[in-house]
Amino acid sequence: MKKIFILFTLFFSLITLAEDQVTVFVSLSPAGSFTAVSKKVKGNLKRIGDNFTSDKISVTVESFKTGIDLRDEHFWKHLQSSKASSSSKITLTDLKAAVGKGMGILEVNGVKKPVTIAYTTKGNEVLVKFNVKASEFKLSKAEYLGVGVEDLVKVEATFGFKSN
Amino acid sequence: MKFLTFFILLTITTTASAYVNFIGHGYTSCLNCHYNPAGGGPLNDYGRVVGATAISSGALYPKDWNEEKVAYTSGFLFRKPKQNWLRTQINYRGFQLVQSPGSEANQTERWINMQLDGRVILKFGENDKFVSVLNYGYAPLPPGPKIQGVKNQTEWRSREHYLGYRFTPKFGVYAGLMDKVFGLRTIEHIAYSRSIPQMAQNDQVHGLKGHYLGEKWEMFGQYFVGNLAQDENLRMKGATGMIERTIFDIHRIGTSLTRSENTFLTLMSYSAHAKFNLKEGSALLGEIGQTSKDSKNGNTEEVSRWGLLQTYLRPVRGLYVLTNIEYKKDDVNMEDYTVRWGPGIQYFPIQRFEFRFDIYNERNFSPDSSTKDRWSYLLQTHIWL
Numbered sequence: 184m185k186k187i188f189i190l191f192t193l194f195f196s197l198i199t200l201a202e203d204q205v206t207v208f209v210s211l212s213p214a215g216s217f218t219a220v221s222k223k224v225k226g227n228l229k230r231i232g233d234n235f236t237s238d239k240i241s242v243t244v245e246s247f248k249t250g251i252d253l254r255d256e257h258f259w260k261h262l263q264s265s266k267a268s269s270s271s272k273i274t275l276t277d278l279k280a281a282v283g284k285g286m287g288i289l290e291v292n293g294v295k296k297p298v299t300i301a302y303t304t305k306g307n308e309v310l311v312k313f314n315v316k317a318s319e320f321k322l323s324k325a326e327y328l329g330v331g332v333e334d335l336v337k338v339e340a341t342f343g344f345k346s347n
Numbered sequence: 348m349k350f351l352t353f354f355i356l357l358t359i360t361t362t363a364s365a366y367v368n369f370i371g372h373g374y375t376s377c378l379n380c381h382y383n384p385a386g387g388g389p390l391n392d393y394g395r396v397v398g399a400t401a402i403s404s405g406a407l408y409p410k411d412w413n414e415e416k417v418a419y420t421s422g423f424l425f426r427k428p429k430q431n432w433l434r435t436q437i438n439y440r441g442f443q444l445v446q447s448p449g450s451e452a453n454q455t456e457r458w459i460n461m462q463l464d465g466r467v468i469l470k471f472g473e474n475d476k477f478v479s480v481l482n483y484g485y486a487p488l489p490p491g492p493k494i495q496g497v498k499n500q501t502e503w504r505s506r507e508h509y510l511g512y513r514f515t516p517k518f519g520v521y522a523g524l525m526d527k528v529f530g531l532r533t534i535e536h537i538a539y540s541r542s543i544p545q546m547a548q549n550d551q552v553h554g555l556k557g558h559y560l561g562e563k564w565e566m567f568g569q570y571f572v573g574n575l576a577q578d579e580n581l582r583m584k585g586a587t588g589m590i591e592r593t594i595f596d597i598h599r600i601g602t603s604l605t606r607s608e609n610t611f612l613t614l615m616s617y618s619a620h621a622k623f624n625l626k627e628g629s630a631l632l633g634e635i636g637q638t639s640k641d642s643k644n645g646n647t648e649e650v651s652r653w654g655l656l657q658t659y660l661r662p663v664r665g666l667y668v669l670t671n672i673e674y675k676k677d678d679v680n681m682e683d684y685t686v687r688w689g690p691g692i693q694y695f696p697i698q699r700f701e702f703r704f705d706i707y708n709e710r711n712f713s714p715d716s717s718t719k720d721r722w723s724y725l726l727q728t729h730i731w732l
Contacts, residue, residue, distance in 0.1 A: 208596065213516055213560055214376030216596060250372065250627060253400040253414035328393040329474050330379050 205242050208337040211330055219247040219258055228278070228309065228344040235285065235302070235309065235344065237278040244271045257327060265292045265321045291320040311340045367531050368659035368667070370622045371630035372401055375591075375599050376565055377532075382468060382478045384519060384558040385528045385567060385589075388507055389436050389466045389480060390731075392428075395421040399698035401628075404665025407697040421698055423732060436466040438484070442727040449722075462486060464506060476513045480523075482506040486549070504576065507551055521556040524574065528556065528567040528589045529603045530618045531634045531655065537707075539653040539675040539687075544605065544616035544638045545583065550574075552583065565591045565601075573609065580610035597624040603636075613641040628661035637679075650679045659693075667693040669705070683713040701729035 203224035210216045226240035244262045249255050263271060270293070278287035280302055289298045300313040316334050317325075325332040367386070377386030380394025390398065399421035400414050408417055419427050423435050440462040447453035464484030471477045483505050509523025526532075529546045536547045554571030567589045573582020585607030591599050599622040606615045618636025625631055634655045641648045654674040659667050669691035676684040691705035705725045711718045 211373070211379065213378050214565070215374045215379055217373040251397075251401040252405070253396070253418055256414060328396060329391065330393045 203340075203342050205247075205338065205340045207247070208339070210333040210335070212333055213330070217249050217251075217254065219249045221246040221248070224340070224342065226275075228342045230344045230346045233281055235278070235280040237275070237287075239274055239276045240278065240340075240342070241272045241274040244273060257325070261322060261325050262292060264323065265294070289315065289320075291315075292322055294320040296320065307343050307346075309342050309344055311338075311342065313338050366402075367533055367622060367632055368630040368657070369397075369402070369628075370597075370599060370624050371626065371628045371659060371661065372397070373597065373624065375593055375597070375622075375624075376560060378558075378560060382470070382475070382480050382511065383507075383509075383521070383525065384560065385526065385556070386532050387526055388482055389434070389468055391475065392422070392434070395698075398695075402665070403695040403698040403700075404663070406665070417698070432469060432471055434466075434468040434470065436464075436468075437732040438462065438464040438466065439730045440727065442725050444723065444725055446723045447721070448724060459487065460485070474513070474516065476519075478511045479509075480511070481508045483508075517560050519558045521558065522554070524551050524553050525556060525569075526551050527571065527587050527605065528569050529587050529605050529616065530589070530601075530636060531620045531622070531632055533632065533655065533657065535671065535705075538655055539673050539685075540618065540634050540636060540655045543651050543653055543675065544618070544636065545607075545614060550583075563593045565593075571607070573607075583607040583609050583612075583614065585614075598622060611643055613643065615639045615641075625660075628659075628664075628667070630659045632657040632659075649677070652676045652679055665695045669693060671705075683711060685709065685711045699731050701727075703727040703729070 202222060205221045205224055207219040208216065209219065221242045223246040224240060224242050226237060228235060228237045228240065244259050247255065247258060249258055259271075262273070272290075274290045275287045275298075276290070278300075279285055280300060283302060285300045285302065287298055287300060288295050296315075296319055298313050298315060300311050302309050302311045304310075314335060314337050317332070317336055318334050324334070369380075374380065374397075376384070378384040380390055380397055381387065382389055382391055396418045399417050405414075405417065422428050428434065439460075441458060441460045443456060443458050445454065445456040447455065462484060464482055466483075467481045469479040483503070485502050486504070486506075488500060488502055505524060507524050507526070509521050509525050511519055511521040513519035527546055527550060529544060530540055533541065536542070541547045552571035552573055553575050554569055556567060556569040559566045568586070569588070570586045571584065573584050575582070585605065587603070587605035587607075589601060589603040591601035593599055600620070601622075602617070602619045604617045606613075608614065616636060616638040618634055620634035621632070623631040632655070635653070637650060637652045639648060639650045652675065656672045658670045660669075661667050671687075671689055671691065673687045674684065687707060687709040689706040689708050691703060693701065693703045695701050703725070705727070707721075707723050707725075709721045
């Protein structure tokens with residue numbers, strides 16, 4: 184019985200363990216969608232009182248998986264298509280947030296833009312949501328054999344945080 | 348037994364096959380991969396690449412092939428077409444049908460060449476806004492002597508031929524011989540949801556179809572005058588419509604309504620369906636519907652109901668594990684009903700090849716008794732070039 188209890192506790196702990204993750208929701212044209220998911224997020228999110236801050240959160244472009252290998256390759260190439268892009272990372276810097284809203288600087292394809300985020304917390308996890316337009320990051324309209332990608336992209340990120 | 352073979356032969360084939368379960372790959376609409384926005388028939392270039400790089404297993408490709416190379420070889424004759432206006436395809440399906448397996452007295456088995464099609468597609472304009480599709484091929488006639496008084500009983504015929512024009516990416520019109528739009532176009536035309544409302548593989552009609560594809564909504568309306576290759580008194584004339592809505596970004600729900608009639612019969616069907624994306628290529632499909640069949644000669648009306656639930660689970664690329672549960676009640680005023688269920692495996696070892704194994708168990712239930720189980724299995728081969 185003791186072993187079963189330990190196993191159950193271990194299993195429950197594993198499935199409820201916070202895992203940092205970034206999910207990009209991409210709509211296709213004429214129809215459909217896909218998600219690109221990366222679980223290789225680096226950086227720290229700190230909570231001080233009711234405020235959240237982070238100097239830098241980053242994820243490598245090549246860590247995103249879309250469910251189709253060919254689409255992965257196209258996704259990675261597209262996110263680094265500008266000559267201005269010297270890094271294969273997507274970064275969110277100078278993040279400051281409180282009362283469910285915040286701002287940070289998002290860098291994609293070598294282009295930095297301020298983004299407004301919304302967030303909710305659950306335990307030691309925070310779920311961040313924001314929308315971006317690909318064209319604002321000098322990403323040209325993506326299309327492959329007649330199937331294109333909509334300009335507006337939704338991003339959701341789950342981070343564990345440390346309280347100070 | 349002959350009738351049962353004939354029935355399965357009629358219903359199992361997938362002349363204009365569609366894979367509704369590919370909503371599990373994020374494709375809510377058929378238009379991404381097919382020239383026909385309602386699905387079925389020839390794949391477009393994108394559909395062929397998806398077939399090669401997402402649907403088919405990558406295990407058998409040479410190790411030095413990357414996914415771009417795999418995509419490149421998805422075209423006809425294993426290469427990328429050199430022009431944009433002409434596409435050709437060849438499609439074959441055949442299967443081994445085994446009924447009452449294991450029964451010394453009743454087991455029967457036979458190989459059936461179900462379909463051999465040649466397809467020619469002409470397409471012009473931005474995003475193929477004008478398409479012309481001709482799909483001509485072989486389909487076996489039912490066993491036994493030809494039916495007296497019915498013309499054009501030939502094994503070679505046009506499966507579909509139509510012209511399509513998309514005025515905008517959201518709206519297109521199609522005219523010619525096409526499948527009727529109704530409910531889930533499941534790959535199994537043996538499904539009660541296809542056979543009872545007469546939406547199976549040989550029920551194409553000449554007509555005009557409008558298609559709207561919005562951000563959340565997709566709608567079809569189709570007016571038809573029957574299959575002009577049939578005798579006039581047999582042609583089912585009428586209209587059909589289907590509306591689907593995307594919910595929670597990745598799932599779809601929809602409803603369909605159709606009415607048609609000829610000299611002998613009036614059919615009216617309606618259904619509701621749902622397609623759920625379970626991610627990573629897996630999907631859950633469901634449909635319920637009702638058909639009323641009004642016989643003009645006998646002045647009788649029969650109302651039938653059906654239900655369909657299918658799961659497609661994709662443990663690895665190229666492999667789909669199926670579960671199929673179906674229900675039908677031929678006459679809602681009677682208490683008899685039939686349940687058919689069974690597992691299946693669908694495997695795409697490499698692009699251009701699909702192998703499928705299905706087991707079917709069917710039983711009729713009534714308040715007083717139930718028939719013995721009827722078992723059968725199918726080994727299906729599908730090759731497209």
